[in-house]
Amino acid sequence: MNVINIENVSKSYIIKHNVVKQDTLRDSMTNFAKEIFKGKKSSEKEEFWALKNINLKIEKGERLGLIGANGAGKSTLLKVLSRITSPTTGELRIKGRMASLLEVGTGFHPELTGRENIFLNGAILGMRKAEIKLQFNNIVEFAGIEKFLDTPVKRYSSGMYVRLGFAIAAHLEPEILVVDEVLAVGDADFQKKSIGKMRDVSKSGRTIIFVSHNLTAVQSLCNTGALLKKGELVESGPINSVVNNYIQEISTNNLKREWLSKNIAPGNEGVFAKYLCIEATSGLYNNQIITSTSLKLTFDFWNELDQVKLNISVFLYTITGECIFNIANTGILFSKGVIRNEFEIPGDLLNDGSYFISIMVVRDDAKPIFFLEEALTFDIHDFREGTEWLGKWPGAVRPVNLKIVSSQLELE
Amino acid sequence: MKEGKERIIKAKFSVIDYWKEILEYRELFWILAKRDIIVRYKQTIFGLAWSVVRPLVTSIVMVFAFGRVGNLSEGVSIPYILVVLPGVILWLFFSQSLMQISMSIVTNNNLVSKVFFPRIIIPFSSFFLGLIDAVIAFILFVAMCFYYNVLPDWKIIFVPAFIILSYLVATGAGLFAAVLNVKYRDIGQLIPFVIQFGMYISPVAYMSEFVFDKNPSIYSWYVLNPVVGCIDGMRWAMLGDFAPFNWQSFIPMIVFICISLIVGIRFFRKHENSFVDYI
Numbered sequence: 001m002n003v004i005n006i007e008n009v010s011k012s013y014i015i016k017h018n019v020v021k022q023d024t025l026r027d028s029m030t031n032f033a034k035e036i037f038k039g040k041k042s043s044e045k046e047e048f049w050a051l052k053n054i055n056l057k058i059e060k061g062e063r064l065g066l067i068g069a070n071g072a073g074k075s076t077l078l079k080v081l082s083r084i085t086s087p088t089t090g091e092l093r094i095k096g097r098m099a100s101l102l103e104v105g106t107g108f109h110p111e112l113t114g115r116e117n118i119f120l121n122g123a124i125l126g127m128r129k130a131e132i133k134l135q136f137n138n139i140v141e142f143a144g145i146e147k148f149l150d151t152p153v154k155r156y157s158s159g160m161y162v163r164l165g166f167a168i169a170a171h172l173e174p175e176i177l178v179v180d181e182v183l184a185v186g187d188a189d190f191q192k193k194s195i196g197k198m199r200d201v202s203k204s205g206r207t208i209i210f211v212s213h214n215l216t217a218v219q220s221l222c223n224t225g226a227l228l229k230k231g232e233l234v235e236s237g238p239i240n241s242v243v244n245n246y247i248q249e250i251s252t253n254n255l256k257r258e259w260l261s262k263n264i265a266p267g268n269e270g271v272f273a274k275y276l277c278i279e280a281t282s283g284l285y286n287n288q289i290i291t292s293t294s295l296k297l298t299f300d301f302w303n304e305l306d307q308v309k310l311n312i313s314v315f316l317y318t319i320t321g322e323c324i325f326n327i328a329n330t331g332i333l334f335s336k337g338v339i340r341n342e343f344e345i346p347g348d349l350l351n352d353g354s355y356f357i358s359i360m361v362v363r364d365d366a367k368p369i370f371f372l373e374e375a376l377t378f379d380i381h382d383f384r385e386g387t388e389w390l391g392k393w394p395g396a397v398r399p400v401n402l403k404i405v406s407s408q409l410e411l412e
Numbered sequence: 413m414k415e416g417k418e419r420i421i422k423a424k425f426s427v428i429d430y431w432k433e434i435l436e437y438r439e440l441f442w443i444l445a446k447r448d449i450i451v452r453y454k455q456t457i458f459g460l461a462w463s464v465v466r467p468l469v470t471s472i473v474m475v476f477a478f479g480r481v482g483n484l485s486e487g488v489s490i491p492y493i494l495v496v497l498p499g500v501i502l503w504l505f506f507s508q509s510l511m512q513i514s515m516s517i518v519t520n521n522n523l524v525s526k527v528f529f530p531r532i533i534i535p536f537s538s539f540f541l542g543l544i545d546a547v548i549a550f551i552l553f554v555a556m557c558f559y560y561n562v563l564p565d566w567k568i569i570f571v572p573a574f575i576i577l578s579y580l581v582a583t584g585a586g587l588f589a590a591v592l593n594v595k596y597r598d599i600g601q602l603i604p605f606v607i608q609f610g611m612y613i614s615p616v617a618y619m620s621e622f623v624f625d626k627n628p629s630i631y632s633w634y635v636l637n638p639v640v641g642c643i644d645g646m647r648w649a650m651l652g653d654f655a656p657f658n659w660q661s662f663i664p665m666i667v668f669i670c671i672s673l674i675v676g677i678r679f680f681r682k683h684e685n686s687f688v689d690y691i
Contacts, residue, residue, distance in 0.1 A: 024596065024598050025598040025599075026598065082527070083528035084524075084527065084528050085685060085686065085689060086685035091420055103526050106522065106526045107523045107526070109447055111450075112450065112451065116447075119443060120447055123439055123443040124440065124527055125527065
């Protein structure tokens with residue numbers, strides 16, 4: 001049985017490219033007058049299709065993961081599904097009570113106490129008062145805020161705030177649950193707890209629509225996937241194949257980037273990226289980077305700050321968004337000019353797969369001033385010798401130099 | 413919503429479904445109204461006492477400025493503060509409601525951009541906030557009547573009717589302001605300004621007859637202000653035989669309410685689904 005039927009749904013936004021500034025009612029009126037009397041166009045309108053002809057059927061009990069790059073239309077689709085904004089054309093048919101969780105603690109009022117906010121937030125998420133009363137103790141217990149029930153939430157720590165918000169949402173019992181990246185908040189412990197709760201919900205046979213950048217989380221939670229690209233539905237089907245195709249598509253290597261002037265370079269607070277490159281120093285195989293290849297990362301940046309202590313912090317992520325490591329050096333006093341940073345990743349460390357690197361420039365050993373996210377992406381290809389095993393090598397790293405020593409301890 | 417019922421979302425849906433849905437969300441309506449009331453006096457020392465202080469001090473100042481300095485109290489058969497108080501009660505209620513309604517969508521943008529519910533319940537949930545003030549001020553008025561020994565008659569039962577009518581006037585204008593404010597924050601500047609000078613072109617501190625006596629030709633324009641009708645009605649209801657019923661200001665008010673509410677609600681409905689795209 002289909003619980004959600006999305007038929008030909010499109011959503012367009014009008015983007016104005018202003019020729020003249022038009023931020024206030026007055027500007028708008030004077031421009032309007034100009035347009036009428038002088039025939040002058042104050043702005044050029046362009047239609048932007050955030051969603052184009054989406055057709056999707058979701059069955060009861062299905063756990064659908066929505067994936068796609070930033071700006072692919074995932075959030076717009078969720079907004080249309082949860083009726084926050086209406087589609088421009090097409091229609092959706094939804095059977096059953098739906099709750100959408102686009103944020104944790106929606107509508108919490110800082111002046112109200114935890115107790116009052118549970119009722120407020122519950123009502124906002126569509127729970128009846130009687131249901132909230134029934135679940136009240138469970139919510140309080142799950143959030144672990146018994147002591148602070150009558151404290152205004154503005155005095156809560158951010159962790160308590162998030163826990164309370166999630167606890168309320170987790171005790172909603174809708175037939176269809178729409179979740180957007182809410183798992184990205186909170187500490188690791190809480191994330192584990194919330195993923196666990198999501199699993200429980202999915203086991204109970206409810207329909208879930210889940211959006212996240214964390215492909216691992218999507219894969220472990222969902223059984224089907226839908227891939228969006230520039231507002232269009234590219235693929236839908238079993239989650240693993242959708243995720244794999246998506247990874248293949250995005251893992252185009254981006255091994256070198258260079259900016260010719262500060263004006264066009266990304267930068268912040270006097271630090272601008274100049275040159276960024278990852279290259280193999282040894283052990284290429286068929287011109288491909290393989291697991292035994294050693295790599296060197298070079299990062300040059302313009303420094304406009306005089307006599308400051310700067311250091312570099314390098315983050316390596318798998319393409320699914322999990323951080324493998326973060327390495328930083330100690331700060332050095334630099335003068336204005338170009339600063340070069342080099343970093344070697346030895347061979348036989350990383351597993352095969354797609355990775356990306358983010359780089360952070362830190363001032364005075366404590367204050368991050370510039371963060372270049374997803375600066376470079378690269379693939380490591382599989383290569384193995386002396387083993388019969390040909391399946392996917394598990395793990396994010398493959399440190400084959402770590403030796404396992406085996407010997408026969410006793411003879412029988 | 414019950415299981416098995418199908419909900420269709422498309423660009424437009426019918427009027428009946430729209431109102432049915434508002435009924436479904438009545439619990440949220442109450443809880444939002446309650447929230448505004450609870451939040452209002454958090455972290456105050458005097459709390460509800462403010463609801464007495466505001467009309468009382470405003471009235472005393474007006475009695476001083478208009479009654480004593482402006483000499484409008486001459487020839488008025490009852491204490492002038494009793495003339496001023498109905499006007500002040502209604503004006504405070506009206507201006508507060510107008511302010512709340514026109515800011516409502518923007519101040520609740522965290523809700524509007526994250527969850528669905530019929531948006532129109534937000535402006536209407538502000539009703540009770542002003543109502544509490546009005547009720548307290550009304551009790552103050554009754555106490556004063558006893559103090560001055562000028563007792564109102566049976567017509568006092570019409571007071572709630574004029575409170576509601578003035579709320580509808582505020583809604584008619586406020587719904588437009590609320591929608592426009594989403595896109596043009598100029599409205600946020602305009603409304604306090606309108607409230608500031610609106611008090612002088614409404615018979616808050618004086619009686620509307622006074623305008624007629626001084627300048628009958630301006631008076632025919634003056635009564636077009638719908639608030640004039642509300643305040644004249646309040647005086648008629650609250651002051652016994654002192655103030656006659658004024659049809660000349662009552663009819664324009666009713667016409668204003670009918671037109672502005674119908675057009676205002678339609679305007680609101682037309683735009684409510686795109687609030688999130690502009691907020």
